[in-house]
Amino acid sequence: MTTALPDSIRHRFPLLEQSVYLNSCSQGALSVDVRQAYEQYLKDWDEKGAPWDLWVERAESARGRVARLLNADPDEVAITTSVSAGVSALLSGLRPAGSRSKIVMSDFEFPTIGQIMHAQELLGVKVEHVPAGPDVTVSLERMAEAIDEETALVAITHVCFRNGSKTDVKEVIRLAHEAGVPVLLDSFQAVGAVPIDVRDLDVDFLAGGILKYLLGSAGLAFLYCRSDHLPNITPTQTGWFADENIFDMDISDYSPSPTARKFESGTPPIPNIYAGIAGMDLMHEVGIDRTEAHVAGLTVQLLEGLDRIGATVVTPRDPEKRGPMIAVATTDEWAMVNALAEDGVLTNPRDGNLRLSWHCYNSAEDVERTVSALERHGDLLAR
Ligand SMILES: Cc1ncc(COP(=O)(O)O)c(C=O)c1O
Numbered sequence: 206m207t208t209a210l211p212d213s214i215r216h217r218f219p220l221l222e223q224s225v226y227l228n229s230c231s232q233g234a235l236s237v238d239v240r241q242a243y244e245q246y247l248k249d250w251d252e253k254g255a256p257w258d259l260w261v262e263r264a265e266s267a268r269g270r271v272a273r274l275l276n277a278d279p280d281e282v283a284i285t286t287s288v289s290a291g292v293s294a295l296l297s298g299l300r301p302a303g304s305r306s307k308i309v310m311s312d313f314e315f316p317t318i319g320q321i322m323h324a325q326e327l328l329g330v331k332v333e334h335v336p337a338g339p340d341v342t343v344s345l346e347r348m349a350e351a352i353d354e355e356t357a358l359v360a361i362t363h364v365c366f367r368n369g370s371k372t373d374v375k376e377v378i379r380l381a382h383e384a385g386v387p388v389l390l391d392s393f394q395a396v397g398a399v400p401i402d403v404r405d406l407d408v409d410f411l412a413g414g415i416l417k418y419l420l421g422s423a424g425l426a427f428l429y430c431r432s433d434h435l436p437n438i439t440p441t442q443t444g445w446f447a448d449e450n451i452f453d454m455d456i457s458d459y460s461p462s463p464t465a466r467k468f469e470s471g472t473p474p475i476p477n478i479y480a481g482i483a484g485m486d487l488m489h490e491v492g493i494d495r496t497e498a499h500v501a502g503l504t505v506q507l508l509e510g511l512d513r514i515g516a517t518v519v520t521p522r523d524p525e526k527r528g529p530m531i532a533v534a535t536t537d538e539w540a541m542v543n544a545l546a547e548d549g550v551l552t553n554p555r556d557g558n559l560r561l562s563w564h565c566y567n568s569a570e571d572v573e574r575t576v577s578a579l580e581r582h583g584d585l586l587a588r
Contacts, residue, residue, distance in 0.1 A: 210491070210495060210496070210499040210566075211499065211565060211566050211568045212568075213491075214487075214491055214565055214566050215566050215568070217236045217237050217238060217487070217566075218234045218235065218236050218237075218566050219237065220234050220235060221566055223549060224549050224551050225549060225567075225571045225574050225575055226551050226567070226571075227550065227560075227561045227563065227567070227575065228551050228552060229417055229418055229529070229562045229564040230366065230394060230417060230529070230530045230562035231417065231553050231560075231562075232416055232417065232422075233397075233416060233417055233418060233420040233484065233564065234564075234566060236420060236483070236487055238483040238484070239420060239421065239422065239480045239483045239484055239487075241483065242480050242482065242483035243476065243479060243480055246475065246479040246480075260473070260475045260478075261473075263475065263478050263482065264284055264475070265279075266478075267284055267425070267481055267482055267485075268284050268427075270482060270485045270486070270489075271427045271429075271485070273489075274396070274401070274419075274489075274493075275401055275402070275403045275411065276401075276402040276403055276405070277403050277404075277429050278432060280432065280435075280464035280465060280466075281403075281429055281430055281431060281432050281435070281465050282427055282428070282429055282465050283427060283428040283465040283466060283467070283468035283469050284426075284427055284473060285425075285426045285427060285428055285468065285469060285470070286424050286425065286426065286470070286474050286477075287317075287414065287424070288315075288317060288412045288413065288414050288426045288428075289317040289321065290426070290470060291412050291426060291427065291428030291468055292318065292321050292389065292391075292412050292428065293321050293442055294428070294440045294442045294443070294467075294468040294469075294470070295389070295412075295428060295438070295440070295468060296321055296324075296325060297440045297441045298439050298441070298442075298467075298468075299357065299358060299438060300328070300441075301325065301330050301357030301358060302328070302329065302330075302357075304354070305354075305355055305356065306329060306330050306331060306355065307331045307332070307353075307356045307357060308322045308325060308330055308332045308333070308357060308358045308359075308360060309333050309351045309352055309358070309359045309360070309386075310359070310360040310361070311334070311337070311343040311348070311360070311362060311372070312335060312336050312337055312343075313337060313343055313361075313362045313365040313367070313368075313370060313372070314361075314362050314391065315362065315391060315393070318360055318362070318389075318391055322360060330357070331355075333351050335347045335351050341368055341519065341520070341521050341526075342370050342371075342373070342521055342526050343361060343362075343370070343372045343373070343377065345373060345376055345380065348380055349380050352380060352381055352384045352386055354384070356381075356384060356386045357386070358386065358387055358388075358389060359377065359381040359387070359388045359389070360388075361374065361377050361388065361391070362390075362394070363390055363391060363392040363393075363394060363395035363396075363399070363401075363528075364392075364394035364395045364398075364399065364527075364528035364529070364530065365394065366393075366394050366555065367532065367555045367556050367558070368519045368520055368532045368556075369519075369520035369521075369527050369529075369530035369531055369532050369560070369562075370520060370521050370526060370527060371395070371399075371521075371527050374406055374408070375406060375407075378390075378406060378408055382407070387409035387410065387434065388408055388409050388410070389411070389412070390408050390410070390411045390412070391411075391412050391413070392411055392412065392413040393412065393414050393426075394417065394528060394530065395413075395528055396413035396417075396418060396419060397417065397418025397420070397488050397493060397496075398417075398418040398493070398496060398497065398500065398528060398529040399497055399528055399529070400493045400494050403429055408429075408431070409430075409431050409434060410428065410429065410430055410434070411428070411429040412426065412427070412428050412429070413426065413427060414426035414427070415427075415477075415481040415484055415485065418496075418529065418564060419481070419485055419488055420483075420484030420485075420488055421477065421480045421481035421482075421483070421484035421485065422477055422480045422481070424477035425474055425477040425478060425480070428468050429465070430465045430468065435463060435464065435465065435467070438467070439461060439467070440461065440468055442470075443459065443461060443467070443470065444470035444471040445471065446469045446471055446472065446473060447461050447462060447466055447467050447468065447469045447470060448460060448461060448462065449461060449462050488565075491565045495565070496564065499565060500529045500563045500564065500567070501524060503563045503567055503568075503569065503571075503572055504524075504531055504563060505524075506569060507531055507561065507563075507572050507576070508531065510572060510576030511533060511576065511579070514576060514579060514583060514586075515586070515588060516533050516534075516579060516586050517533065517586070517587055517588060518531060518532070518533060518534075519532040519533065519558050520532050529563050529564065530560055530561065530562040530563070531561045531562075532555070532558040532560050532561075533558060533559045533561065533579070534557065534558055534586070534587035535554070535559050535586060535587055536584075536586070536587050537585055538554030538555075538556075538557050538558065538559060540585055541559050541582060541585040541586075542554050544578075544582045544585060545559075545575075545579070545582065548574075548578040548581070549574075550574060550575050550578050561575065
């Protein structure tokens with residue numbers, strides 16, 4: 206691809222003809238590629254009936270693509286329908302107990318992570334929250350204090366869904382590993398926007414989904430499990446697609462796959478897999494490194510504009526401590542979202558803040574239009 210971003214890619218997203226799309230932290234914009242993938246799914250269904258060999262092959266292709274994206278081995282990747290499903294299956298197999306029965310999690314986790322961790326309390330697990338530091342990042346000092354010889358697992362988020370803060374993942378992993386504790390990283394708000402290399406991070410478990418910066422649709426996610434952990438984890442949350450031999454149709458025992466497929470469940474989400482493959486291929490073509498660099502430029506331009514109009518930015522300023530989303534304080538989050546939507550700027554809120562998330566297809570003109578719209582609705586900005 207020779208044309209620079211975003212011009213090389215904008216024409217593949219019809220929505221961008223009318224709107225400034227800043228909602229990728231919730232759902233990536235629909236591309237012509239993903240629409241065509243859904244049409245192909247219907248065509249295959251219509252013309253071939255029930256082509257399960259093809260559909261199982263598609264699921265394996267999705268696994269291969271996720272593995273390539275993370276620099277993992279396909280046997281280390283489970284294809285799931287949500288982050289929640291993969292993380293629940295993982296916890297059902299980790300079964301923290303005995304002298305190591307504490308889970309340490311950051312206060313920046315998505316509700317599903319907090320809820321799954323607290324569900325383990327029913328099994329005797331203790332959960333300790335690590336509050337954020339004053340610079341709105343996961344505090345390494347507080348993390349180090351919380352991780353001890355009783356800790357079974359540390360759960361951190363890569364980029365916080367509420368405020369866009371990016372965690373110093375490598376440092377938390379180093380701290381946890383020093384104490385012999387594995388780390389679960391929730392990368393849903395990072396994957397597709399931030400290059401991820403599980404070998405370089407040396408992370409134990411990593412979860413993410415395809416519908417945001419990987420441009421697929423809802424109902425497709427993944428769980429990475431480092432290969433050396435696989436023999437030691439036997440999930441009790443399972444299903445026939447997690448079995449060692451799916452088509453044995455054996456009801457006499459439980460023999461999970463030795464690979465990360467052991468974290469899967471029932472029939473794979475075939476339509477979402479078609480869409481997810483198209484989304485991942487598109488991001489592979491665009492390049493996640495290029496996207497990160499492009500978005501870094503846009504967010505600098507945005508922050509300058511926000512300062513000019515006197516907006517309160519909730520996201521850390523340090524480029525190393527933020528991802529593709531910038532959060533801005535409002536007096537009424539939904540009034541602001543609706544006012545911007547009238548101006549053709551599509552956003553969404555969390556915790557009183559407006560979330561502005563940037564991707565490969567956003568342009569410098571998008572930044573200008575957004576700052577002008579925010580200035581017009583300045584009465585809704587919390588100063
Ligand atoms: C950081 C993060 N983790 C987890 C989730 C939830 O994932 P799922 O609905 O696939 O379980 C989200 C959804 O927005 C998220 O942003």
